[in-house]
Amino acid sequence: MGGREILVVENVWKRFGGIVALAGVSIEVREGERLAIIGPNGSGKTTLFNVITGYVKPDRGRVSFDGQDITGKKPHQIARLGIARTFQIVKPFANLTVEENVVVAALSRNRSVEEARRHALHVLELVGLYDKRNVRAAMLNLAEKKRLELAKALALNPRLLLLDEVAAGLRPSEIKELKKLLYKINSEGVTIVMVEHVLRAVSGFAERVVVLHHGSKLAEGRPEDIAKDPRVVDAYLGSLASQLLEV
Amino acid sequence: MDLTVLASAIVDGLLMGLVYGLVALGLALIWGVMNIINFAHGDYMVLGAYIAVLFSLLGVDAVYALPFAFAVVYLAGVATYKLVIRRILDAPFVSQIAATFALLLLIRYGVELVAGPRTWIVESVLSGSVVRVGPLSIVCSKLFAGIVSIAVFVVVYLFLTRTYTGLAVRAIAQNRSAAMLQGIDVDRVNSIVFGLGVGVAGLAGALVALVQPVFPELGGFYCLVAFVSVVLGGFTSVVGSFLGAIIIGLSESLSAVYISPTLKNAIAFTVFILVLLFRPTGLFGRFGRRV
Amino acid sequence: MSFPTQRELVTALAVLIFAIAADGVAYVFDKPFLANSIYLALMYALAGLAWNILAGFTGLVSFGHAVFFGLGAYATMIAMLHKIPAVLGILLAGGVGFLAAVLLAPIWLRLKSHWFTLATIATAEILKLSFIVWPAVGGASGLQAPIAEPGEELYYLYFRGAYLYVFIAAVLVAIEVVVLWSILRGPIGYKLQAIREDEDAAMALAIDPLKYKFFALAISGFFTGLAGSLYTIRYRFIDPFTVFDLISVSTYIALVGIVGGIYTFLGPIIGSFIVVPAAEYVRSTLMSIASRYAALHGVVLGAVLLIVSLMAPEGVVERVRAKMVVWSKVVKVVREWVVERS
Numbered sequence: 061m062g063g064r065e066i067l068v069v070e071n072v073w074k075r076f077g078g079i080v081a082l083a084g085v086s087i088e089v090r091e092g093e094r095l096a097i098i099g100p101n102g103s104g105k106t107t108l109f110n111v112i113t114g115y116v117k118p119d120r121g122r123v124s125f126d127g128q129d130i131t132g133k134k135p136h137q138i139a140r141l142g143i144a145r146t147f148q149i150v151k152p153f154a155n156l157t158v159e160e161n162v163v164v165a166a167l168s169r170n171r172s173v174e175e176a177r178r179h180a181l182h183v184l185e186l187v188g189l190y191d192k193r194n195v196r197a198a199m200l201n202l203a204e205k206k207r208l209e210l211a212k213a214l215a216l217n218p219r220l221l222l223l224d225e226v227a228a229g230l231r232p233s234e235i236k237e238l239k240k241l242l243y244k245i246n247s248e249g250v251t252i253v254m255v256e257h258v259l260r261a262v263s264g265f266a267e268r269v270v271v272l273h274h275g276s277k278l279a280e281g282r283p284e285d286i287a288k289d290p291r292v293v294d295a296y297l298g299s300l301a302s303q304l305l306e307v
Numbered sequence: 308m309d310l311t312v313l314a315s316a317i318v319d320g321l322l323m324g325l326v327y328g329l330v331a332l333g334l335a336l337i338w339g340v341m342n343i344i345n346f347a348h349g350d351y352m353v354l355g356a357y358i359a360v361l362f363s364l365l366g367v368d369a370v371y372a373l374p375f376a377f378a379v380v381y382l383a384g385v386a387t388y389k390l391v392i393r394r395i396l397d398a399p400f401v402s403q404i405a406a407t408f409a410l411l412l413l414i415r416y417g418v419e420l421v422a423g424p425r426t427w428i429v430e431s432v433l434s435g436s437v438v439r440v441g442p443l444s445i446v447c448s449k450l451f452a453g454i455v456s457i458a459v460f461v462v463v464y465l466f467l468t469r470t471y472t473g474l475a476v477r478a479i480a481q482n483r484s485a486a487m488l489q490g491i492d493v494d495r496v497n498s499i500v501f502g503l504g505v506g507v508a509g510l511a512g513a514l515v516a517l518v519q520p521v522f523p524e525l526g527g528f529y530c531l532v533a534f535v536s537v538v539l540g541g542f543t544s545v546v547g548s549f550l551g552a553i554i555i556g557l558s559e560s561l562s563a564v565y566i567s568p569t570l571k572n573a574i575a576f577t578v579f580i581l582v583l584l585f586r587p588t589g590l591f592g593r594f595g596r597r598v
Numbered sequence: 599m600s601f602p603t604q605r606e607l608v609t610a611l612a613v614l615i616f617a618i619a620a621d622g623v624a625y626v627f628d629k630p631f632l633a634n635s636i637y638l639a640l641m642y643a644l645a646g647l648a649w650n651i652l653a654g655f656t657g658l659v660s661f662g663h664a665v666f667f668g669l670g671a672y673a674t675m676i677a678m679l680h681k682i683p684a685v686l687g688i689l690l691a692g693g694v695g696f697l698a699a700v701l702l703a704p705i706w707l708r709l710k711s712h713w714f715t716l717a718t719i720a721t722a723e724i725l726k727l728s729f730i731v732w733p734a735v736g737g738a739s740g741l742q743a744p745i746a747e748p749g750e751e752l753y754y755l756y757f758r759g760a761y762l763y764v765f766i767a768a769v770l771v772a773i774e775v776v777v778l779w780s781i782l783r784g785p786i787g788y789k790l791q792a793i794r795e796d797e798d799a800a801m802a803l804a805i806d807p808l809k810y811k812f813f814a815l816a817i818s819g820f821f822t823g824l825a826g827s828l829y830t831i832r833y834r835f836i837d838p839f840t841v842f843d844l845i846s847v848s849t850y851i852a853l854v855g856i857v858g859g860i861y862t863f864l865g866p867i868i869g870s871f872i873v874v875p876a877a878e879y880v881r882s883t884l885m886s887i888a889s890r891y892a893a894l895h896g897v898v899l900g901a902v903l904l905i906v907s908l909m910a911p912e913g914v915v916e917r918v919r920a921k922m923v924v925w926s927k928v929v930k931v932v933r934e935w936v937v938e939r940s
Contacts (some may be wrong), residue, residue, distance in 0.1 A: 113802065139804035151799035153792050155600065155861070164792045167785045168804040176785070212803060344712045394908055400711055401659055402911040405856050408661065408849065409904035416896025423890065523893075527844075531723075534716055573727045576720040580705060583713055 063091040066220055066251050067112070067143075072121030074107055074275075081107040082118070083275040089220070094246055095253045096266035096283070104275040105255040106148055109222050113145050114138045125220070140168065144218035146209040148225045148255075152197035159184065159193040161208060165215035180215055187211045187241065202229050210238075214245065221245065223254040227261040239265045259287060311442045316564045317557065318445055322453035324556020326518075328549040329456050329511035330529050331536035332463060333504030335548035338537065339480040340500045343392060343403060347410035349530025350418075351505035355380050355512025356521045357418055360427045369431040372513045373455065380509025384502035392501055393494065411526075419523040426522040433517060452514040459510060460549055463503070467545065476500055508533075528575075535579040600654070601787060602779050602863035610775045610867055614640075614768045617871075621764040631882065633760040639874040640767035641828045646854040646866030647774055648821035653852070654860035655782060656814045657794035659711075662718025664847035665702070665725055666695040666819045670826025671841040672729070675741045678830075684755035688770075688827040695823020699815045707811050719844065726842035740837025743830065755831045763832050770828070771867075774821050781817070782863065790814055822851070845896060853899065857906050859913015868915050873902070 067089040074082040082104045089095050099105050110116035112123055114135040123131045130138055139145075153161050162180035163173065170176040184190045187207045192200065197208060206226050213221055223242075227235050242265065246252050256262050262269065262283065269286045271278040279289045286292060334348045345351075355376035362372040387410065395406045433448040467473040475496045478486040487493050515521070515529070533548075536555055540547025555575060562574045617636050624632040645667060652658040670691035677687030702721060709717050730738045746756035757763060781787065792800040793807045800807060830836055841847065850873075858869025880898060884891035910917050 115798065115801075134806070135798075135801035136804050136806045139802055145802055147799065147802070151796045151802075153795035153799065155795060156791060160601070160788065160791075164788045164800070164805070165803045167788055171785070173784055173788065176788075212799075216803060391904065391908065398907075398911060400657075401653060401856065401860060402907045404659055404661070404712065404715055405852075405903055405907035405911075409900045409902075409907060412845070412849070412896050412900025412903065416893045416900065419893035420890055420897055424893070531720070573724055576724045576727075579720050580717055583709055583717060584705060 063093065065089065066091040066126055067253070068122075068124045069108070069112065070122045070124075072108070072111055072118045072123065074104075074111060074116060074118050080275050082111065082121075084121070085272070085275065085277055087270055087277070089251060089253055091219075091251055092246070092249060093251055094242075094265060094267045095251075096259075096262035096269045097253065097255045097272060098257065098259055098262065098269060099272035099278075100257070102274075103272040105272055106224060107275075108272070109145060109224050109255060112138075112222065113143060139216060142216075142219035143222065144213035144216040144220070145222040146206075146213050146224050146226055148228075150202070150205040150209050152200070152205055152208055154196070154198035156197055157194050158189055158197055158200070158208060158211075161197050162211050162215050165212040169215075169217050180211075183211050183215045186214065186244075188237075203231075203234055206230065207238075210241075218250060220251045220253070223252065225255055225257060227254075227256060235261060259283065312564060315443050315445075316560045318443060319449065320557035320560030321553060322445075322449045322556070323518075323560065324553035325453040325456035325460075326511050326514050327529070327532050327536060327556050328552035329459055329514070330508045331533040331540070331548040331552040332460065332545050333507045334530075334533045335537045335540065335545050336476075337501055337504040339545070340476055341392065341396060341497055343396070344407065345410075345504070346404065346407040346530070347414055347526075348505065348508055348533055349526030349528070350411050350414035351380055351384065351526075352508040352512035352515070352529050353418060353521070353523065353526040354383060354414060355509030356516040356525065357422060357427075357512075358509070359429050359513040359516035360422070360521055363429045363431070369429045369513070369517060370433065370451075372516075373510055376513035377506045377510040380512075381502040381506030383509075384505035385498050387505070388498040388501040393497070396497075415523055415526060422523070424523060426520045427516075428520050429516045431517055446518070448517040452518055455514060456511070459507060463507060464546070466503075472496065472499060531579065532575055535575055535582065538579065538582050600791065600861040600863075602782050606863045607775065607779050609864055610779075611772065613867055613871065614772050614775075618764065618768050621761055625759075625761045630759045631878075633764060635875040635878045637760040637764050637767055637828075637832060638878060639870045640764065640771050641825050642850060642854045642874050643867045643870035644767065644771050644774060644828065645822045645825035645851045646858070646870050647771070647778060648818045648825070649851045650855045650860055650866050651778060651782070651790075651814050652818050653855060654862075654865065655787065655790045655794060656811055658706075658811065658815075659715050659852070660718040660818075661715050661844070661848050661852055662720070662722035663818075663822050663851045664722040664842045664844065665718070666698055666822035667826040667829070667847050667851070668722070668725060668729070668838070668841035669698050670695045670823030671830045671836050672735060672741070672826075673823065674827035674830040675743060675836055676735070678743050678754055679741065681744075683753050684831055688766075688824060688831070691823040691827030691830075692820045693823070695826070696816055696820040698823070699819025700812075702819075703812050703815050707808060707815065719848070722842055722844065722848055726838045729838035729842065736837070738838065740835060740840075743834040756834075760832065763828075766831070767828055770824055774824075775867075778817070778821075779863065786810065786813065825851075845899070849899070849903075853903055856903065857914060859915040859917075862913065862915045862919075865913050865915050869913070872914065 065088045069085060069087040072082050072085045085108060097105055097108065107116060111118045114133050117132060122129060125141055125143060130141065153164065159180055162183055163176045166176035166179040170179055181190065181193065184193055187210055189204065189207055189211060192204060200208060210226060227238060230238065242252060254262060266283055269283050270280045271286060271292055279286055279292045281289065330348065330352050334345060337343055337345050358376040358379055359369040359372040363369045391406055391410065395403050431448065433451055436447040437444045438447055438450060467476060475486065475491045478489065478491060479493055479496055483493060532552065532555055536551035537548040539551030539554060558578065559574060617640060621633050621636050645663060649660060649663050652660055673691040673694040674684065674687035677690050678684055706714060706717050729735055735741065744754060746754040751757060789805050789810050792803065792805060793810055797807050826841060829841060854869035854873050855866045857873050858865030858867065881891060881895055884894055
């Protein structure tokens with residue numbers, strides 16, 4: 061491990077009407093790390109991603125990336141700095157082809173469409189969508205749409221990759237394949253933070269796990285320790301716990 | 308300017324605002340339930356106004372036209388729903404705009420084709436008579452229009468809150484697919500809502516015919532007023548849009564007195580853009596979806 | 599899918615050449631009506647293409663393009679009244695359209711979907727009302743172009759009939775086609791379409807939606823302003839009711855785009871050459887037989903718009919293209935079958 065901190069989230073609060081989505085969350089991510097954030101629905105995982113990427117303004121607290129304060133910056137500015145994200149509810153450009161979808165992303169790093177297309181095809185090969193490159197994105201199945209989300213994020217050449225439930229809805233074999241791909245990306249120096257519902261989806265991949273509960277950090281540690289952490293087990297007694305902590 | 312002028316401007320604006328409210332209410336209802344923006348809404352209102360014209364041509368007092376205006380426009384609305392609206396509920400946004408805009412053209416110029424481009428003035432038992440309250444004199448037909456508007460508003464409100472169908476309407480507005488799972492016949496309720504929404508506007512049209520001259524393009528202005536009211540009222544709120552309409556009526560009559568009567572229309576447009584910019588959730592917007 | 603293709607560029611230019619040829623035929627056989635229809639079709643094609651860079655490529659549907667059209671028409675008229683050559687007046691119209699778009703952008707672009715549409719309608723109405731009460735621009739009675747003395751015909755672009763005007767219009771449309779075609783095929787075309795499809799997802803890919811919408815609106819304003827100048831140089835008289843009209847300007851511009859198909863580059867040109875000559879023909883025949891032709895014109899327009907939006911929301915061009923794909927497959931199968939047999 062080691063490495064300096066690339067992303068620092070400090071004491072972030074966010075309230076929607078009467079609901080507190082984030083209650084003073086602080087998280088540090090080191091460069092090159094593979095971090096997982098887990099928690100049940102409504103624990104604030106997606107809101108946290110939305111705060112980091114500028115889609116939601118926090119009521120209080122601060123987010124910095126690579127030593128630079130990015131709180132309150134616009135999503136496109138943050139993306140340009142090198143943070144790429146996927147969306148839990150996939151957002152393909154439905155009427156464009158798979159290739160065109162990724163070209164849009166690659167254009168952030170390439171001036172001409174030709175260069176962007178070369179880069180896009182390379183990424184499509186990496187995520188295994190090359191054969192589908194001329195298909196309209198709306199026609200893809202869910203697993204393919206998730207891979208397209210990933211391809212778009214990768215085509216930005218990010219330094220930090222935020223993945224919002226990319227594994228949900230995928231078959232075990234597909235998850236295995238996905239993890240292999242993410243390993244490869246990580247080994248090239250890209251820091252990865254993934255949000256998942258269940259620990260199983262991140263085990264064997266994440267080096268460190270943060271558990272969110274009711275908008276605040278419940279526990280933090282290595283995956284095998286988290287599974288045994290009494291606080292986590294206490295908080296998730298019953299069927300939910302077994303489902304959540306099953307490795 | 309003395310106080311009498313101010314007071315009569317307020318009364319006048321309030322009464323017209325109530326009529327605007329009826330037009331706005333239907334627009335908000337359709338919008339909330341079907342998520343369809345009916346650009347032709349003002350022209351359904353004009354259909355009602357021409358029914359009042361027809362009555363007075365036939366020698367029947369235009370006051371009796373009110374229930375018929377509602378019924379005829381209600382049926383026209385149900386037919387429109389079955390023929391057009393149902394097919395565009397899930398269509399792309401451009402098709403939705405294009406289709407209701409096409410309805411606007413069809414009704415507006417259909418009316419002109421039949422009745423000609425001329426302006427009609429409808430006479431009724433109320434015409435010319437005035438009620439005096441202290442120093443104020445209130446035009447009877449406007450007073451009548453205002454009172455009827457309140458009554459209709461109350462009836463619609465009771466329908467939405469006290470009847471089974473009204474409950475179904477609100478359930479669909481909250482969550483269409485959940486309502487469908489509950490066994491609500493969404494298609495049937497939609498057709499009732501569209502009929503009711505434009506029908507109430509049609510009734511308002513007959514009231515308008517009692518207080519001002521009628522011509523084919525009349526709907527454009529009322530449609531705009533309805534949109535502004537709905538924006539003020541927080542989009543899909545029926546009560547909010549009714550209140551919004553009263554505010555428009557008041558600001559209009561006051562600006563006609565204190566600024567310039569010719570810029571009356573421009574003021575409604577300007578308020579519209581200002582509200583969209585600075586208060587995108589509406590003045591009373593609880594359900595306000597972000598623009 | 600919706601990126602302009604090479605074939606679309608060629609087709610567009612071919613349509614323009616065909617229009618000029620038809621204009622020549624009209625001149626030889628003295629058919630002023632035909633030439634006028636071609637001219638109007640080109641004028642609406644110019645505005646329709648500009649409209650569609652917003653509607654089709656950015657997802658902003660305007661029913662208030664009379665703003666730019668009307669301002670362009672007035673700019674050219676006022677330029678001519680100040681003895682400025684009409685050619686400069688045309689350029690000025692583009693500039694005024696561009697400027698109007700830039701000034702309106704901070705208001706319009708804060709709004710989305712139907713709110714944008716409503717704001718465009720409201721703006722056009724406000725402008726119409728303002729011009730009606732503004733004596734310096736002729737108020738409600740409008741403005742009349744100066745009469746060109748002999749020898750000044752080119753200076754004021756004052757010709758008999760529509761024949762020569764068709765050339766001017768065709769040149770403007772050709773310039774627009776080439777400019778828009780190359781812009782929309784490049785990075786900007788990709789980014790605009792990403793914004794149209796999903797603004798949030800586009801932002802995640804480092805695209806600033808406001809910047810690109812602003813660009814699209816400015817270009818759209820420029821070319822629609824040019825279309826307004828075409829009205830002035832040909833008809834020599836304008837008033838607020840005509841050039842800011844909701845139906846015959848704003849709706850018509852949107853209509854040619856919707857009929858042709860907004861997700862295709864060619865759409866507005868094809869739509870314009872279908873709708874405008876047909877409407878002109880209907881109008882001229884009705885004018886002689888029906889006293890209420892104006893109302894009937896509106897009804898027919900509404901019927902066309904309704905039928906297209908219900909039956910062929912993808913527009914005529916996509917329809918034909920889909921049919922052609924089917925046909926080419928049939929031809930291919932038959933050919934293979936024949937080859938196999940022989």
